[in-house]
Amino acid sequence: MTSTYVPGLEGIIGAQTAISMVDGANGRLVYQGYVIADLAEEMSFEEVAFLLWKGRLPSGAELEGLSLELAGHRTLTQGANIALDALPVDTDPMDVLRSVVSVQGVEHKLAKPTIPLAIHATASFPTILAMFHRRQLGLEPIQPRRELGHAANYLYMLNGKESSPEVVRALNTYLVLLADHGMNASTFAARVIASTESDLISSLVGAIGALKGPAHGGAPSQVMDQLEQIGAPENAEHWMREARTRKVRFMGFGHRVYRTYDPRARILKAMCERLNPTFYALASKVEETALAILHEEHPERPQATNVEFYSAGVLQAIGLPKEFFPPTFAVSRAAGWTAHVLEQVANNRLIRPQSEYIGPEPRKPVPLAERG
Amino acid sequence: MTSTYVPGLEGIIGAQTAISMVDGANGRLVYQGYVIADLAEEMSFEEVAFLLWKGRLPSGAELEGLSLELAGHRTLTQGANIALDALPVDTDPMDVLRSVVSVQGVEHKLAKPTIPLAIHATASFPTILAMFHRRQLGLEPIQPRRELGHAANYLYMLNGKESSPEVVRALNTYLVLLADHGMNASTFAARVIASTESDLISSLVGAIGALKGPAHGGAPSQVMDQLEQIGAPENAEHWMREARTRKVRFMGFGHRVYRTYDPRARILKAMCERLNPTFYALASKVEETALAILHEEHPERPQATNVEFYSAGVLQAIGLPKEFFPPTFAVSRAAGWTAHVLEQVANNRLIRPQSEYIGPEPRKPVPLAERG
Numbered sequence: 001m002t003s004t005y006v007p008g009l010e011g012i013i014g015a016q017t018a019i020s021m022v023d024g025a026n027g028r029l030v031y032q033g034y035v036i037a038d039l040a041e042e043m044s045f046e047e048v049a050f051l052l053w054k055g056r057l058p059s060g061a062e063l064e065g066l067s068l069e070l071a072g073h074r075t076l077t078q079g080a081n082i083a084l085d086a087l088p089v090d091t092d093p094m095d096v097l098r099s100v101v102s103v104q105g106v107e108h109k110l111a112k113p114t115i116p117l118a119i120h121a122t123a124s125f126p127t128i129l130a131m132f133h134r135r136q137l138g139l140e141p142i143q144p145r146r147e148l149g150h151a152a153n154y155l156y157m158l159n160g161k162e163s164s165p166e167v168v169r170a171l172n173t174y175l176v177l178l179a180d181h182g183m184n185a186s187t188f189a190a191r192v193i194a195s196t197e198s199d200l201i202s203s204l205v206g207a208i209g210a211l212k213g214p215a216h217g218g219a220p221s222q223v224m225d226q227l228e229q230i231g232a233p234e235n236a237e238h239w240m241r242e243a244r245t246r247k248v249r250f251m252g253f254g255h256r257v258y259r260t261y262d263p264r265a266r267i268l269k270a271m272c273e274r275l276n277p278t279f280y281a282l283a284s285k286v287e288e289t290a291l292a293i294l295h296e297e298h299p300e301r302p303q304a305t306n307v308e309f310y311s312a313g314v315l316q317a318i319g320l321p322k323e324f325f326p327p328t329f330a331v332s333r334a335a336g337w338t339a340h341v342l343e344q345v346a347n348n349r350l351i352r353p354q355s356e357y358i359g360p361e362p363r364k365p366v367p368l369a370e371r372g
Numbered sequence: 373m374t375s376t377y378v379p380g381l382e383g384i385i386g387a388q389t390a391i392s393m394v395d396g397a398n399g400r401l402v403y404q405g406y407v408i409a410d411l412a413e414e415m416s417f418e419e420v421a422f423l424l425w426k427g428r429l430p431s432g433a434e435l436e437g438l439s440l441e442l443a444g445h446r447t448l449t450q451g452a453n454i455a456l457d458a459l460p461v462d463t464d465p466m467d468v469l470r471s472v473v474s475v476q477g478v479e480h481k482l483a484k485p486t487i488p489l490a491i492h493a494t495a496s497f498p499t500i501l502a503m504f505h506r507r508q509l510g511l512e513p514i515q516p517r518r519e520l521g522h523a524a525n526y527l528y529m530l531n532g533k534e535s536s537p538e539v540v541r542a543l544n545t546y547l548v549l550l551a552d553h554g555m556n557a558s559t560f561a562a563r564v565i566a567s568t569e570s571d572l573i574s575s576l577v578g579a580i581g582a583l584k585g586p587a588h589g590g591a592p593s594q595v596m597d598q599l600e601q602i603g604a605p606e607n608a609e610h611w612m613r614e615a616r617t618r619k620v621r622f623m624g625f626g627h628r629v630y631r632t633y634d635p636r637a638r639i640l641k642a643m644c645e646r647l648n649p650t651f652y653a654l655a656s657k658v659e660e661t662a663l664a665i666l667h668e669e670h671p672e673r674p675q676a677t678n679v680e681f682y683s684a685g686v687l688q689a690i691g692l693p694k695e696f697f698p699p700t701f702a703v704s705r706a707a708g709w710t711a712h713v714l715e716q717v718a719n720n721r722l723i724r725p726q727s728e729y730i731g732p733e734p735r736k737p738v739p740l741a742e743r744g
Binding site for chain 1: 376384386389391392402411414454459564580583589590730733737739
């Protein structure tokens with residue numbers, strides 16, 4: 001019954017899901033039967049969240065109902081406000097999100113996950129981030145505006161003024177593109193936690209912690225750091241070859257599943273070219289150089305620009321500081337995480353793999369006095 | 373390459389580990405080469421934590437060093453204190469722990485997990501719980517005492533007075549017994565999170581959320597609820613047979629791995645008989661009845677009293693309210709969780725299984741206006 005250990009569970013099926021399909025061989029990402037390219041620039045984040053939660057696209061009335069429910073749950077509890085204000089201003093925004101989502105959620109105790117709870121949690125993420133960002137800047141918090149959509153309201157609460165339709169649209173597309181992605185590590189963590197019959201908030205808090213890691217959602221801000229170090233397109237070749245001699249990892253490349261170009265990266269790249277030409281000039285040169293070097297080193301591996309690489313340029317164009325790239329990924333992925341938790345609990349089985357013991361054979365302990 | 377989906381990853385190896393072995397066939401639990409029965413009543417929690425972290429038992433000087441390091445990190449950060457005081461007094465103590473551990477940890481940002489960080493996190497758990505419990509009771513917080521061990525200090529901070537050596541010893545044995553247990557769901561969640569190169573606190577916060585679930589660590593307080601409903605040994609047979617007609621689950625029975633009596637339950641049962649005779653009289657009758665009924669229903673299944681059943685009696689004898697049973701499990705398991713995170717990052721590979729898509733085949737979306 002017990003099989004051979006596969007490090008990282010690579011190729012092992014961790015869950016069955018209708019929520020999304022990462023079709024690595026064909027470079028397609030599918031949400032509940034819709035290809036991401038058909039949704040990214042056509043749908044609002046709210047529409048896509050409805051799709052992920054319910055398995056179908058909403059009617060006009062349903063979309064309005066969801067939008068009202070989201071807009072009506074953008075404020076924080078008193079405890080969450082106090083906890084947020086107690087965090088040092090140099091706190092990593094991912095840690096702010098992890099902590100304040102946890103505090104905000106205590107009122108739900110062991111409540112079984114439901115769509116309303118998913119909506120309320122999703123609504124709270126932008127508020128937490130925007131309020132913390134205002135505090136970092138020494139500015140007053142901005143109250144949410146009910147008539148603004150999820151993307152527009154996030155930007156409004158961050159900046160204290162409405163963003164241009166183009167910028168709102170760019171953020172919306174980003175939020176749609178990143179909302180789900182099969183059995184990535186944070187989603188898997190959320191499902192493991194949900195499988196113990198724990199609550200939705202516990203799953204989300206675990207997922208945020210997983211997304212924080214540079215091998216998952218923590219990369220986009222590191223993409224920015226690396227591009228800043230390279231500085232200009234003409235430095236790319238020299239900097240990157242030299243970096244490689246020091247075993248420096250190129251940030252924003254590599255993915256376990258895609259064998260062709262990541263479809264999200266393709267859309268984000270086109271957006272960067274339009275919205276952030278300075279970034280695009282540098283990034284496209286760095287990408288070209290990185291792919292060439294990676295191909296020289298491992299010709300057998302497929303091309304590998306991942307979603308984080310051009311995400312950085314889009315989020316920069318929107319005006320986000322780079323520390324807010326990973327938590328803005330979480331603003332999007334909240335929809336997917338909650339959808340997966342709902343799917344897990346609808347047909348639950350405790351996710352509890354085995355471990356293979358590689359420690360010493362049992363022997364008698366030496367008493368403390370004789371251990372010297 | 374991709375294999376068949378196994379719900380709950382049952383029988384799939386999620387990790388290799390030297391930290392513990394659950395030898396279900398022989399009813400043995402082994403920590404780093406030592407059988408739990410040889411440690412439970414002989415070693416301090418500190419000694420066992422050292423063993424889990426370092427892979428060997430400490431010398432006298434090393435044990436003293438560890439004890440000092442733990443004792444020196446029992447206070448909370450200012451932010452953690454404020455967040456703790458901002459939580460409603462009826463908050464589930466598991467949610468208190470999840471939230472305040474998160475806030476306490478923000479200073480570490482993306483620090484790579486280390487043994488000192490493991491020690492500091494482990495040291496904070498009892499303080500968080502004791503301070504919250506004092507606040508629930510409307511009492512002043514008690515400052516930690518450096519000369520007290522981990523178990524003794526937890527009880528002292530909860531109660532404002534030292535407990536008897538017998539009670540301290542009982543808690544210590546409980547903490548030793550529950551400190552690790554192979555690839556359980558919370559430990560697995562911690563390793564998944566660590567595998568993204570996230571920080572130790574993110575792993576712990578995810579693990580706490582997983583442990584909260586009634587299918588994992590949330591059961592002992594439910595054991596107590598069920599025993600209270602049964603009320604007296606002579607009611608057991610009638611109550612339990614009637615409950616079974618309503619498909620009520622007997623709390624504290626069943627485990628995926630053990631095929632013989634859980635070795636931890638055996639030790640805790642003997643402790644209950646000694647320390648909590650009233651509980652024991654009822655619980656042993658309920659156990660006997662439950663095992664008989666479960667055997668009638670499924671004669672092919674092995675006997676299945678799990679660790680939570682007699683944990684409840686031991687923790688009650690120690691004077692803990694039942695809401696503090698699951699987080700006291702976390703006080704113990706903190707040692708195992710942190711050890712697993714350290715082991716994961718020492719030889720890391722991102723834990724990212726596949727998912728199997730069971731949603732609809734891709735089709736074109738109908739525009740909103742045409743959805744009616």
